[in-house]
Amino acid sequence: MIEPLQTILIVASLLLAVLAGVYVALDRSPDNILVGAAGLLELGFVVQAVVGIAQVIGDDEVASPVTFIGYLLAALLVLPLGVLWSLAERSRGATSVLIVAALTTAFLVVRVMQLHG
Amino acid sequence: MAERTPSTPSSASTKAGPGRALVAIYAVFALSASARSGLQLATRASEAPVAYTLSAIAALVYIAATLGLAEVGPDPRRLAWAAVVFELVGVLTVGTLTVLDPALFPDATVWSAYGQGYGYLPLVLPFLGLGWLVRTRR
Numbered sequence: 424m425i426e427p428l429q430t431i432l433i434v435a436s437l438l439l440a441v442l443a444g445v446y447v448a449l450d451r452s453p454d455n456i457l458v459g460a461a462g463l464l465e466l467g468f469v470v471q472a473v474v475g476i477a478q479v480i481g482d483d484e485v486a487s488p489v490t491f492i493g494y495l496l497a498a499l500l501v502l503p504l505g506v507l508w509s510l511a512e513r514s515r516g517a518t519s520v521l522i523v524a525a526l527t528t529a530f531l532v533v534r535v536m537q538l539h540g
Numbered sequence: 541m542a543e544r545t546p547s548t549p550s551s552a553s554t555k556a557g558p559g560r561a562l563v564a565i566y567a568v569f570a571l572s573a574s575a576r577s578g579l580q581l582a583t584r585a586s587e588a589p590v591a592y593t594l595s596a597i598a599a600l601v602y603i604a605a606t607l608g609l610a611e612v613g614p615d616p617r618r619l620a621w622a623a624v625v626f627e628l629v630g631v632l633t634v635g636t637l638t639v640l641d642p643a644l645f646p647d648a649t650v651w652s653a654y655g656q657g658y659g660y661l662p663l664v665l666p667f668l669g670l671g672w673l674v675r676t677r678r
Binding site: 524 | 562
């Protein structure tokens with residue numbers, strides 16, 4: 424749909440998951456670097472949502488428009504919620520919430536690409 | 541700052557420590573199952589009413605488990621126990637039925653074939669939930 428943005432989003436999501444994994448392994452709480460990386464990735468998801476919805480409103484072939492837009496919007500929510508839930512407590516478990524969030528966004532991009540293809 | 545050692549008897553919070561990650565996973569399942577079943581029921585309920593109703597029930601169970609484990613509501617621990625046990629029974633029952641008779645549900649649900657479509661996470665999750673509830677029990 425929007426290449427190479429979506430491949431970048433998947434790779435960046437997986438990298439964020441790995442980075443969060445390093446923080447968990449070192450028992451470090453999310454700092455500005457980790458939260459900043461999540462914020463940067465979130466910008467990419469905003470672009471994906473804007474371009475994706477524009478394509479649906481245009482006459483692009485999408486198998487299931489409602490589901491497609493649902494996935495685009497859901498992908499916007501995951502990282503902010505994950506960051507909030509992980510910052511609310513100082514522990515390994517809380518930091519690993521970001522791993523869950525990053526893997527979820529990677530999965531959501533894959534689903535978006537499947538729906539478009 | 542919360543307790544860092546969930547093994548101490550006094551720290552019985554289900555949302556602290558590793559529980560936070562567990563709540564996050566449950567939240568993802570609650571959101572995706574609700575969205576999916578809501579859409580299925582809204583757009584093509586007549587195609588596979590049993591499967592879609594089951595999806596909706598699964599969604600409610602995941603929401604209840606998320607809220608319970610996140611300690612929302614008056615008696616979250618009981619809510620979490622009920623939801624996770626229901627989830628375990630559900631995934632085992634639906635999983636077994638769908639493996640024995642694939643034609644039973646025309647469209648897949650979260651629990652079909654023990655959650656195969658979701659990397660078997662729906663099968664693993666209730667065990668993690670039960671283990672965590674036992675571990676944090678006072």
